[in-house]
Amino acid sequence: MASRPGVTWAVIVAFILLLYGTVMVFLAFDRVSHSNSDTIRPFIITMAPVWAVAVAAAVVLLRRPGLR
Structure with a gap:
């Protein structure tokens, strides 16, 4: 883990919010869809x-200093 606990907690909170946002986006797509493919693909x-950007950012933020 990172040597800065504040950064670690910030990343944890960010991922919790991202998970909540992901569920909300899914519900928004599901609300107006007529089939599974109308929901899943978009x-x-x-x-x-x-999620790719969020994971990449978390890796950078939680990386130990001195590692490449």
């Missing part, structure tokens, strides 16, 4: 890049 297209 949801993945929307959320996959968001």
Whole structure:
């Protein structure tokens, strides 16, 4: 883990909020869809890049100093 506990907690809180937002986005797509493909495909297209950036940012923030 990171040597800065404040950063660790900030990343944990950010991922909790991201998880909540992910559920809200899914519910928004599901509300107006008529089939499973109307829900799943746009949801993945929307959320996959968001999660990829979030995971990459967490890796950078939680990396130990001195490691590349």
